[in-house]
Amino acid sequence: MNKNYIFLTVLMLLLALGTFFVPKKQLVSHEVKPEKLLLDITQPSRYVTTDQVAKMIIEHDPTLELIDVRPADEYDKFSLPDAVNVPLKDILTPEGQDNLGIEDMNAVFFSNDDIMSDQAWVISTRLGYKNIYVMKGGLNCWIETIINPVEPPETAPKTAFETYQFRKAAGMYFTGGNSIKTDTGVKKAKIKVRRKKKEKAASGGC
Amino acid sequence: MNKHKINEKPHYLNPYFGGVLLGLLVVVTFYITGRGLGASGSVKSTVVTTVNAIAPQHAENNPYFSKYIPKDKSPMNNWLVYESFGILIGGLLSGVIYGRIKKFRIEHGKHTTSSKRLIFAVLGGALFGFGSQFGRGCTSGAALVGSASFSFGGVIVMLGIFGTGYAVAYFFRKLWI
Amino acid sequence: MGPLIPNEIITGDWNFVIAILIGIAFGFLLEASGFSSSRNLAGVFYGYNFVVLRVFFTAVIVAMVGLLYFDYFGWLDLSKIFILPTYLSPMILGSVIMGIGFVMGGFCPGTSFTAIAIGKMDALFFAIGLFIGIFIFGESFPLFKDYYYSGSMGNVTLTDVTGIAAPWFAFGFTVIALAAFWVSAEIEKKVRKNTKEYKF
Numbered sequence: 001m002n003k004n005y006i007f008l009t010v011l012m013l014l015l016a017l018g019t020f021f022v023p024k025k026q027l028v029s030h031e032v033k034p035e036k037l038l039l040d041i042t043q044p045s046r047y048v049t050t051d052q053v054a055k056m057i058i059e060h061d062p063t064l065e066l067i068d069v070r071p072a073d074e075y076d077k078f079s080l081p082d083a084v085n086v087p088l089k090d091i092l093t094p095e096g097q098d099n100l101g102i103e104d105m106n107a108v109f110f111s112n113d114d115i116m117s118d119q120a121w122v123i124s125t126r127l128g129y130k131n132i133y134v135m136k137g138g139l140n141c142w143i144e145t146i147i148n149p150v151e152p153p154e155t156a157p158k159t160a161f162e163t164y165q166f167r168k169a170a171g172m173y174f175t176g177g178n179s180i181k182t183d184t185g186v187k188k189a190k191i192k193v194r195r196k197k198k199e200k201a202a203s204g205g206c
Numbered sequence: 207m208n209k210h211k212i213n214e215k216p217h218y219l220n221p222y223f224g225g226v227l228l229g230l231l232v233v234v235t236f237y238i239t240g241r242g243l244g245a246s247g248s249v250k251s252t253v254v255t256t257v258n259a260i261a262p263q264h265a266e267n268n269p270y271f272s273k274y275i276p277k278d279k280s281p282m283n284n285w286l287v288y289e290s291f292g293i294l295i296g297g298l299l300s301g302v303i304y305g306r307i308k309k310f311r312i313e314h315g316k317h318t319t320s321s322k323r324l325i326f327a328v329l330g331g332a333l334f335g336f337g338s339q340f341g342r343g344c345t346s347g348a349a350l351v352g353s354a355s356f357s358f359g360g361v362i363v364m365l366g367i368f369g370t371g372y373a374v375a376y377f378f379r380k381l382w383i
Numbered sequence: 384m385g386p387l388i389p390n391e392i393i394t395g396d397w398n399f400v401i402a403i404l405i406g407i408a409f410g411f412l413l414e415a416s417g418f419s420s421s422r423n424l425a426g427v428f429y430g431y432n433f434v435v436l437r438v439f440f441t442a443v444i445v446a447m448v449g450l451l452y453f454d455y456f457g458w459l460d461l462s463k464i465f466i467l468p469t470y471l472s473p474m475i476l477g478s479v480i481m482g483i484g485f486v487m488g489g490f491c492p493g494t495s496f497t498a499i500a501i502g503k504m505d506a507l508f509f510a511i512g513l514f515i516g517i518f519i520f521g522e523s524f525p526l527f528k529d530y531y532y533s534g535s536m537g538n539v540t541l542t543d544v545t546g547i548a549a550p551w552f553a554f555g556f557t558v559i560a561l562a563a564f565w566v567s568a569e570i571e572k573k574v575r576k577n578t579k580e581y582k583f
Contacts, residue, residue, distance in 0.1 A: 005222075008222065009565075012444065012448075012557055012561060015448050016444065016554040016557035018452075019451040019452065019455075020554065022451065022455035216417070218415065221416055221434045221437035221441070222437055224416035224437075225416075225438040225439070226441055226442075228413075228416075228438060228441070228442035229442040229444070229446040230445060230449060231412065232446040233446050233449035234405075236386060237386060237459050238385070238387050238388060238393065239386060239402075239405075243409055245493035246513070246517075249492060249514055253514055253517045253518050253521065254521075256514075257521070268521055268524065269524055269525060270521040270524035271521045285402045288403050288406065289406035291406060292402065292404065292405060293406045293407075293497060293500075294406075294496050294499065294500045295406070295410060296408060296410025296413075296414065296497070297410040297411070297413065297419060297496060297497030297501060298410075298500040299407065300411045300414035300415040301500055301501035301502075303415075306419065307502060309502060310503075311503060311504065313489075313503060314422075314505070315422065324505060326488065326489075327421075327487075327488050327489065327505040327506075328508045328509070328511060328512040329488070330486070330487030330490070330509060330512060331488045331490070331508065331511065331514075331515070332512040332515045332516035333480050333483050333488070333512075334481050334485060334491065334492070334513060334516060335516025335517040335520070336517065337477040337478065337481035337482075337483075337484060338477065338481055338492070338516075339477065339531075340470075340473040340474065340477025340531065341474050342467060342477070343467065344492045345439075345485075345492075346409075346492065347467075348474075350442060350446075351446075352466075353443050353447075353556075354442070354443050354447055354450065355446075355450065355464060355465075355466055355467070355540075356447065356466070356540040356542065356552060357466045357468075357469065357538070357540060357541075358469045358536065358539045358543070359467045359468060359474050359539075362474050362475060362478065363474055366477070366479055366482060367485060368427075370481075370483060371428050371483075371485050372428055373482070374486055379429065381425070381486075381487070382425045382426070382489070383429050
């Protein structure tokens with residue numbers, strides 16, 4: 001019996017030792033194939049309008065996760081309410097991806113215009129994350145549509161006026177002290193709420 | 207006619223063999239479900255279900271119990287409860303195979319009585335149950351599975367349970383030796 | 384690539400069937416190793432029966448090493464498995480209370496179930512105690528609600544906290560465990576020689 005135990009002891013030690021030498025696997029299997037990525041990039045479905053974002057913020061939609069991909073100093077000067085700051089260069093770190101891929105949450109990237117947020121979207125999609133979006137037009141469009149909406153001309157269709165009314169009200173909501181980013185930090189709300197209705201990203205824009 | 211003498215030593219698996227199998231079971235459980243196994247959680251579900259059945263309003267208002275009352279199904283309808291049911295069956299199966307199913311009996315040390323043992327069993331269980339909520343698990347879920355998955359909390363719970371056990375063993379020695 | 388159910392290789396409908404099967408295996412192993420006896424379990428604290436040390440510690444090191452190899456072979460994605468979250472202070476307190484309860488009661492929840500299955504009344508009373516203890520906890524929860532959530536470090540692993548890679552822990556635990564096995568065998572022999580009446 002003793003000899004068996006000695007054998008087992010040595011075996012176990014060797015196996016444990018072996019764990020040092022097994023290389024850590026890369027997460028390659030999760031990356032999206034290039035063909036699929038190309039297909040996804042050409043879809044406009046990743047865009048959400050500033051109107052949609054404004055609506056979600058006002059309604060306190062718990063599935064909304066706003067991610068500001070600009071550098072930290074710009075984020076500190078001004079950002080959207082409850083937005084998290086993940087500078088574009090940090091997207092590839094594990095911490096940068098903490099807000100992505102959370103069950104039931106929709107992550108919306110934004111920057112000053114589309115360029116950085118689009119890049120963030122491409123990188124994140126390649127890493128395999130789903131439910132990620134880009135706010136079309138970025139903060140520039142936000143200012144133009146929500147904060148300073150342009151009154152439509154008299155000949156415009158009724159929907160344009162409705163949109164304008166919504167934007168004016170939203171603008172007041174945000175500039176009535178709420179346009180400065182609030183310090184609530186990241187909301188990891190695990191509440192199951194009604195699914196966000198996929199409205200067509202058509203009405204208005206920049 | 208008794209085939210076995212009353213004091214015949216029971217047949218147990220070699221503990222290292224049992225340990226290897228248990229370790230592999232933990233790995234397989236992770237492989238299939240992404241989580242480990244456990245036990246105390248099912249007792250918690252039982253408590254929640256009972257309180258909810260007897261006084262549902264009170265259960266809803268209780269900030270702890272209400273967390274475990276799902277909207278659309280019974281609190282007993284969860285993975286751990288089924289697994290714990292399996293533990294009962296598995297224990298029964300092993301008992302049958304190894305001939306350990308006997309009439310109801312109370313195990314205790316030589317220097318203590320059955321009733322004392324039962325009292326301490328309830329007290330010990332109450333303490334253990336109470337502590338397991340703070341510990342987010344028991345020896346199976348937190349200590350064993352937690353440590354095996356390299357969780358920092360798991361190792362803490364493991365060291366805490368066994369360390370404390372050794373520290374206080376002297377005071378309860380009459381129960382066992 | 385595991386974990387199978389989170390990766391949807393097996394559908395969630397199988398979840399409860401698998402739960403029962405795993406439970407059966409768990410319960411069987413516990414009982415077959417002698418964990419259905421409170422005297423066997425308490426023995427680890429008094430030196431007359433180290434079965435708990437042997438089974439538990441072996442399981443931990445086998446699982447640690449096993450998980451690392453499964454990761455290497457690409458069978459299991461370690462980033463997807465559930466890591467028990469750490470709440471530092473409450474867990475320390477909880478484990479101390481559990482330690483006392485373990486020595487007093489001679490059981491832990493899982494082992495008490497196997498013991499109930501073979502007819503041990505003290506296990507039944509222990510389980511009743513568990514129920515009472517958790518009930519009391521829930522009722523008095525508002526008193527220490529903030530404490531319960533304090534010390535949250537998230538789902539941190541040993542590596543996250545110490546910066547030391549996992550194989551070191553696997554190897555370290557293995558060395559300690561193996562040493563403990565050899566030493567405890569000697570202790571057990573001596574203790575048993577002195578207690579003439581250790582009846583199972």
